[in-house]
Amino acid sequence: MRLLISGGGTGGHIYPALALIDTLKKDDDSNSFLYVGTNRGLESKIVPNAGIDFKTVEIQGFKRSLSLQNFKTIYLFLKSVHEAKKIIREFKPDVVVGTGGYVCGAVVYAASQMHIPTFIHEQNSIAGVTNKFLSHFVDKIGICFEAAKKEFPSRKVVFTGNPRAQQVANIKATGRLAELGLSENKKTVLIFGGSRGAKRINEAAMDAFSLFDTNEFQVLFVTGSIYYEKIKNEIGEKKLNNIVVKSYIQDMPAILPEIDLIVGRSGATSLAEITVLGIPSILIPSPNVTHDHQTYNARSLADIGAAIMLKEDMLSGQTLADEVNGLMKDDERRTRIAQEAKKAGIPDSSTRIEKVLIDLINR
Numbered sequence: 626m627r628l629l630i631s632g633g634g635t636g637g638h639i640y641p642a643l644a645l646i647d648t649l650k651k652d653d654d655s656n657s658f659l660y661v662g663t664n665r666g667l668e669s670k671i672v673p674n675a676g677i678d679f680k681t682v683e684i685q686g687f688k689r690s691l692s693l694q695n696f697k698t699i700y701l702f703l704k705s706v707h708e709a710k711k712i713i714r715e716f717k718p719d720v721v722v723g724t725g726g727y728v729c730g731a732v733v734y735a736a737s738q739m740h741i742p743t744f745i746h747e748q749n750s751i752a753g754v755t756n757k758f759l760s761h762f763v764d765k766i767g768i769c770f771e772a773a774k775k776e777f778p779s780r781k782v783v784f785t786g787n788p789r790a791q792q793v794a795n796i797k798a799t800g801r802l803a804e805l806g807l808s809e810n811k812k813t814v815l816i817f818g819g820s821r822g823a824k825r826i827n828e829a830a831m832d833a834f835s836l837f838d839t840n841e842f843q844v845l846f847v848t849g850s851i852y853y854e855k856i857k858n859e860i861g862e863k864k865l866n867n868i869v870v871k872s873y874i875q876d877m878p879a880i881l882p883e884i885d886l887i888v889g890r891s892g893a894t895s896l897a898e899i900t901v902l903g904i905p906s907i908l909i910p911s912p913n914v915t916h917d918h919q920t921y922n923a924r925s926l927a928d929i930g931a932a933i934m935l936k937e938d939m940l941s942g943q944t945l946a947d948e949v950n951g952l953m954k955d956d957e958r959r960t961r962i963a964q965e966a967k968k969a970g971i972p973d974s975s976t977r978i979e980k981v982l983i984d985l986i987n988r
């Protein structure tokens with residue numbers, strides 16, 4: 626299969642694409658891949674690093690209010706559709722897949738206009754703007770939450786889960802925490818705010834450090850690269866007992882099996898990892914995302930006892946420390962949450978998508 630895949634902006638759209646490629650590579654080494662992104666999104670670093678052929682088109686997102694910028698956006702959209710068609714003609718894909726973010730809007734739209742089979746993947750419980758738009762043109766739509774079904778034409782929808790789940794499902798602990806300067810004999814709390822970091826979570830974490838019961842557990846605090854320098858400066862010479870601070874973890878799945886509790890946003894790709902591995906979590910949904918979709922993502926787990934949700938307006942150093950200290954003392958409760966999380970995981974998500982793609986190609 627020749628697969629052209631596009632998705633970008635944040636890790637939450639990129640990692641599922643790479644995970645799908647991973648499975649397709651393993652299943653048939655004659656499969657070939659081209660990834661199309663922008664040169665501004667995280668994909669411009671992550672995809673070439675993963676050794677996948679990468680091309681870019683220029684595009685930007687719509688502003689919600691009417692502005693002159695939107696005329697530029699429309700112009701760039703049409704230009705990028707034109708660029709995408711050129712890339713498609715050269716690569717000659719059998720199928721084109723979009724995993725969300727503005728860039729895949731142009732690429733998948735171009736493919737649909739050229740009558741090439743198309744598939745989009747919606748990671749969230751509420752559809753993103755790009756996928757909503759594309760849903761009118763594509764052949765099939767993979768979803769990860771039942772709630773997303775009503776957002777799309779129902780005959781196109783397939784419940785696939787997130788390919789990142791399959792990629793990480795069988796990862797075992799290999800002592801990676803020790804390489805980061807953490808002890809292998811202590812329970813570990815990982816705090817991070819999605820692929821780009823989250824200011825409010827970082828602030829609460831900084832306030833919570835002195836309140837954490839760090840005799841009981843250690844903390845890996847991942848700030849996101851844009852916040853790292855400032856936080857490092859703020860911490861300065863303070864000696865932080867049992868707390869390690871990093872800007873970004875290149876290979877997050879490799880450390881996840883060694884984590885006893887996650888404190889983080891409720892981005893869909895993180896949730897796919899948390900569930901398939903069965904890791905207890907305190908989820909603090911970002912209030913700054915389209916249609917508040919992270920709250921719906923988090924609620925879908927919290928409602929079945931598979932995670933704890935802490936709304937950002939209740940977040941402070943104290944509330945965070947109380948929740949974390951309480952959970953870290955209560956092994957039984959953490960185990961219960963982990964078991965429920967694992968039940969919600971979908972370990973064969975890439976294989977489900979692969980079947981849909983093969984059907985589309987053979988149709």
Ligand SMILES: CC(=O)N[C@H]1[C@@H](OP(=O)(O)OP(=O)(O)OC[C@H]2O[C@@H](n3ccc(=O)[nH]c3=O)[C@H](O)[C@@H]2O)O[C@H](CO)[C@@H](O)[C@@H]1O
Pocket residue numbers: 635636637638640725748749789817818819820821847872873874875876877878890891892893894895896898911914918919
């Ligand atoms: C602010 C924003 O718009 N967030 C959206 C973005 O999430 P965003 O990209 O932040 O987050 P997700 O939680 O979905 O995925 C993050 C991914 O990055 C990885 N990771 C994270 C930190 C790190 O240091 N190293 C690392 O590898 C995680 O393991 C995970 O695979 O896309 C998601 C999927 O559509 C949405 O649900 C989120 O609402």
